[in-house]
Amino acid sequence: MLDTEQNLIKETKNTLIDPFGRTISYLRVSLTDRCDFRCVYCMAEHMTFLPKAEVLSLEEIEILCDAFINLGTKKIRLTGGEPLVRKNVLTLIEKLGKKIGSGLEELTITTNGSQLTRYSEQLFEYGIRRVNVSMDTLNSELFKKITRWGNLEKVLEGIKSAQKSGIKIKINAVALKNVNEYELESMMKWAHNEGHDFTIIETMPMGEITEDRSDQYLPLSLVRGRMKEKYTLVESDYTTGGPARYVQVKETGGKLGFITPLTHNFCESCNRVRLTCTGILYMCLGQDDAADLRKVVRKGIKEQGLEDAIREAISRKPKGHDFEINRRSSSPSVKRHMSVTGG
Numbered sequence: 527m528l529d530t531e532q533n534l535i536k537e538t539k540n541t542l543i544d545p546f547g548r549t550i551s552y553l554r555v556s557l558t559d560r561c562d563f564r565c566v567y568c569m570a571e572h573m574t575f576l577p578k579a580e581v582l583s584l585e586e587i588e589i590l591c592d593a594f595i596n597l598g599t600k601k602i603r604l605t606g607g608e609p610l611v612r613k614n615v616l617t618l619i620e621k622l623g624k625k626i627g628s629g630l631e632e633l634t635i636t637t638n639g640s641q642l643t644r645y646s647e648q649l650f651e652y653g654i655r656r657v658n659v660s661m662d663t664l665n666s667e668l669f670k671k672i673t674r675w676g677n678l679e680k681v682l683e684g685i686k687s688a689q690k691s692g693i694k695i696k697i698n699a700v701a702l703k704n705v706n707e708y709e710l711e712s713m714m715k716w717a718h719n720e721g722h723d724f725t726i727i728e729t730m731p732m733g734e735i736t737e738d739r740s741d742q743y744l745p746l747s748l749v750r751g752r753m754k755e756k757y758t759l760v761e762s763d764y765t766t767g768g769p770a771r772y773v774q775v776k777e778t779g780g781k782l783g784f785i786t787p788l789t790h791n792f793c794e795s796c797n798r799v800r801l802t803c804t805g806i807l808y809m810c811l812g813q814d815d816a817a818d819l820r821k822v823v824r825k826g827i828k829e830q831g832l833e834d835a836i837r838e839a840i841s842r843k844p845k846g847h848d849f850e851i852n853r854r855s856s857s858p859s860v861k862r863h864m865s866v867t868g869g
């Protein structure tokens with residue numbers, strides 16, 4: 527057999543390819559369904575959280591991450607709920623961080639920023655170089671209204687502390703009609719001035735919440751149009767391997783990303799799958815197809831057996847989501863909350 531053929535076989539053996547030819551190299555892992563905030567678009571104020579026995583242990587999460595890395599996962603993003611409120615989270619981050627450079631290329635976190643002051647130095651030490659901080663407003667009162675339990679000053683302090691530790695920050699804001707709609711531009715200016723990229727996310731109809739989602743929905747085509755009237759948005763093929771499409775803003779010198787699952791189908795280049803804190807692998811954020819990997823891990827099945835279960839799941843990855851924000855219905859397209867899969 528020729529060397530190139532052998533290499534090809536080896537490569538395919540260690541790669542996850544879905545039925546639509548997409549290579550799956552990005553795993554998002556929700557470490558917990560719990561959170562110290564209660565953002566209005568994400569959670570109801572009184573949530574019932576999962577019993578501990580259902581949640582994967584940190585060791586089980588590591589076993590699953592190892593299996594994915596063996597199958598070609600290059601990027602892992604830890605999310606939640608709030609990943610940094612998980613007890614002993616740093617032990618897992620330290621272990622995963624050691625895998626960077628041997629298959630894994632990047633370990634990142636999506637956080638609400640509340641614990642960054644406490645953890646940023648160690649996060650850097652364990653290999654975290656980029657963190658996404660979700661923040662929808664710079665107005666303390668509005669911040670309290672949106673997050674219900676959050677404190678803006680604490681988050682801003684966390685961002686500063688992470689930056690000081692050498693971690694690059696991206697600010698993610700969910701666009702909310704009549705809430706932060708007219709603040710997105712000043713947030714972008716602030717973010718760019720502080721040296722952070724800024725990404726705007728469209729609300730997605732996930733999970734029962736108390737508010738009406740059609741009241742919150744703001745199409746990003748509109749936001750982009752408004753930005754375009756004031757700024758020169760230069761198309762860019764910059765990517766962080768995630769779903770955001772970026773433009774370079776000439777006047778600020780910063781990057782502006784748009785995550786538009788509803789106004790623009792973002793599924794064609796989907797390279798990711800999501801693991802919940804109970805070990806359920808969702809092949810698509812907006813569909814219910816799933817595989818129970820906890821069952822596999824708790825049976826003591828490791829390595830080949832576990833990898834086979836993952837391959838089987840990937841062979842069922844759907845082509846795209848069915849999100850729809852129906853003006854007449856307040857029920858979500860997907861019943862689970864975003865905090866289950868972590869966005």
Ligand code: SAM
Pocket residue numbers: 561567568605606607608609636637638658659660698699700727728729730731732864865868869
């Ligand atoms: N707690 C962390 C945080 O807030 O960054 C990580 C988990 S949170 C579920 C991940 C991201 O999902 C956040 O940026 C949040 O704003 C976003 N999100 C939550 N619910 C959403 C929804 N219904 N539509 C769009 N984005 C949502």
Ligand code: SF4
Pocket residue numbers: 561562563564565568569606607608638660865
């Ligand atoms: Fe918590 Fe993040 Fe959901 Fe807000 S968006 S409630 S911070 S999990």
